[in-house]
Amino acid sequence: MMKKYRINFKQAMVTMLVAAAGFSGCKKSLDVNINPNNPSGTEATLLLPPTEAAISQVIGNSFQVFGNIWAQYWTQNPSSSQYRSIDQYAPVSTDFNRPWFNIYSVALINADLIIKSTEPNIENVKGIAYVMKAYSFQVATDAFGDVPVAQALQPSVFLSPKYDAQKVVYDSIFSYINKAVPLLNKANVISPGSQDLIFQGDMQKWIAFANTLELRAFLRLSKADPAGAQAGIKALYAANAAFLTEDATITYTGTGGNENPFYNEATSPTLGKTQNVVASSTVVNAFAKNNDPRLAKFYALLIDKVSPADSVESIPQGSFLTQYGKHVSPPSALVGGKADDPASATAPVKLISAAESYFLQAEAVARGWASGDVADLYTKGIQASFAATGAGDPATYIATAPDGLPALTAAASVNDKVKAIITQKYYAMCGFQGFEAWTEWRRTGYPTFFVTSAGSVIGAGKMPLRMLYPNSEITSNANYPGTVPIYTPVWWAGM
């Protein structure tokens, strides 16, 4: 008995020593959970380019396709099928997962992290972040209607953000712009420089962008809240606001991964340079009626071996099922729409364009909410569009086209003046700003020559007036407000 215990004691001692050694090294050796692959914090200026690139990816790619098809600039090519469901007015909720993610989980969250950053002297960068926040929320609400804003972007508090009424979202947009302007005006702080992909840190241009965005947002409320819009615009002009005189866009290049987003997607291995979009006769006929030289700039001419003139061939909106075999003109490389042309890689994504800026100002004057010369602003808008498309001297067009200056001069009522302005703005945004064109049509009902897509499956008389909430929200948000059909107008719509 005794012998057994002695051996056990020796063994026990050895065990104790080993265990003690193990224990003391314990805490330190377990401290290996610091991630060597990714940082847990970063500088605010490094978050700025992805914010700008993300909202450009949405405006320049996903919403560009929806917008250009629903604004009847483009239609589905009969010999391919990628965007058929859009022309049929029957998108599915999963189609909107990616743009919603890019708006909220890339553009907005990174802008918000910049704003919340405690780094010193970055007021200019914060100002740009506020402008991007306002712009992105406007895109979201114009597309989807009611969207989360008060409870959004705060996962530690709100894991199921409630949706706010569109009016509340617009109030937030204005408050973000108001916060942005003093920050943009601050001098002697760090300039983002080349980290700002849009204006390279030029604060005057950002202030002009903020003012133009504010003007656009107030005019958007022209039907829903005319009194508020009028007051807001009056205040904007009273502060001597300067507006944009050049396009706000990222400069894309031919390098892989830095190209125009729509072209980048069209040339991806999945789509393999298939030409999925072609000219819609809705806009082509309108251009032709006005002898508009921009027609040949927005679309690629088909070389016609039969008659001597090269021409833009188009098909009626949504008629892909009955037009199989027809050769139709694709959009040009200028707007990034020609899949097999590498020049499409450098097409701009215009967050706001110069032409648009002039037409917004013209509309404000036409409504009597600002002072200025309507005809002059209208002409400047057309000239800016001609310059952007390289279509030559606009003088003849302005003077003689039925939808040119004659339309404005003949307009007696405010509505007719607005009709002329919005119609010209529509022509200027062809291919470049499909989402904004569709949005302005929803607000004003202009231009009046839209048709119902021949492929529509949602019933006669119904048009797409909003986008569907993404499937990711349906299945993960406990406060999901319920799906709204695409033919239900949003709050500010005049339809």
Add this chain to the structure above:
Amino acid sequence: MDSYSDRRELISPKYNFVPLDESDAGLWGPQTNNGSYEVDQYNVNEVVHDLMLTATHDFGKDFHTSLLLGNNIRERSTTANLTSTNTSGGLIQQGWYNLENSNGPIDIITDNITTQRLVGFYADLNLSYKDYLFLEGTLRNDRSSTLPVNNYSYFYPSVSGSFVFSELLKNSGIADFLSYGKLRSSFAQVGSDTNPYELLTYYGRATISGSFGNTTFPFGNVPGLQVGSTLGNATLKPEQTTSFEMGTELAFFQSRLTVDFSYYVNDSKNQILSVPIPNSTGYGFNTVNAGEIQNKGIELSLSGTPVKTNNLQWDLFGTFTKNHSDVLSLLNGISQLTIGGLNGMSIVAAKGMPYGEFYSVTNQTDAQGRTIVDKTTGQPLATTTAKYLGSYEPKFQASLGTTFKYDGFALSVLFDAKHGGVFYSETKSLTDFTGTGIETGGPRFGQPFPNSVYLDANGKSVPNTTVPYSVYNYYTSVIGNTPGMNIIDASYIKLRSAAISYTFNKTQLRNLPFGALTIGVFGNNLFLWTPKSNVYSDPEENASGAGNEQGFEFSANPSVRNYGINLKVSF
């Protein structure tokens, strides 16, 4: 020590083909692909150290004890390096597959190393009395590097016992009837840690993705970072599963009939999951402790030998299992967590429902189950919010098998069944979309949607016999919004295997050099019977293997039936 290393290359050719027939040049343009080349390098290293001390002691000749003390240290480190040629630029020169041939900046897909360590101490005590009473207890403490520093240590005990009561009865008359009987019971807790680096939210190089392409950084010379879409959780707790089981094994009539029955309750607390959250929070996933999930059920197996003579034996055996899972509670007053999903169909853990309930939008139906359609287009209307559609969990599973042996012949057959539960069929979704599915057949024009109604001005159902719907539009666009229509009954009965063999006896092998020889034919997965509603696929096909997303059939290859001949020889 365990080390694993793996290098993979993925190659896609660069090509540019022009149509031979130029007259259709406008329709069929050149077919081009920029090509790509990717190199993936994976390494996993595990070093495990085990130190164990055992001591045994007998008290008298009937009472045995043994004690085991142990220390276990485990370190696991992994590296992953995935690099490819530029995603949109592809290759510069055809046929040369090397990262130097990248047309544009090289795309670094992943550059990742992880390290995790676990230190554990445990003790195991075994007691036995004579040959029929056994008791075991264990206690373990683990400390993990992957949990928060102030909460990385967790204890878990277990105790189990068994009583072979037939030993006490072996000299009584009952032994002829009950040849073996055992009662057993156990209670065990197991704790678990998680993967490294889940406590904080991290930033990474920005990549802005469209549906098929992306904008990458650096953009020219401009660098960009974005916050990662998975939120970390600095208050993560260790997982803990508590299991209770009791059961019995019985053998009757000299083991001509045996019964094995057990009842169990398993409670999983604080399962560590990465769950999808609404993107309007600014993030895609949250790392959470999931709450409390309970699984309880029974397992029963019976086997018997009804006939046993000198040269004929007939065995019959069967099993029956029933498991029911229930989400008892979730953290922080949440009532539902999404745990996975694909293509618009998601799987959720909702309080009060089985774990893994399908949740998505589906066709609206009235109180009598008839589909509600739009009065003008005749197309079914989709629900405005997602609905619960059932779970993969079956009502029960059972198997039945039998073997006959006569002289050298042996015949065995095994059936297997599952009743209840549903699964998501991507095969149905694809065959619907392409128009090859059986329900897209039949007359395609002028038909109203089967068993449908529309609502009148007062909201009452009016049977729809007159408003036709476009079958083409329904299956190519409308149904895309209602993934709930792809949920199918997962019940089945399978003839899992059948085999016939003949074993030669010694006299037959007398003049041959073999010691033993058996030949036979066999077949596996021979027949599958599914309910009428499932004409699509085998309900056992599962896209994600053993994981949280059970019941997703995502168009994998159909299961196969196989037959063969086997020959067993010994010399």
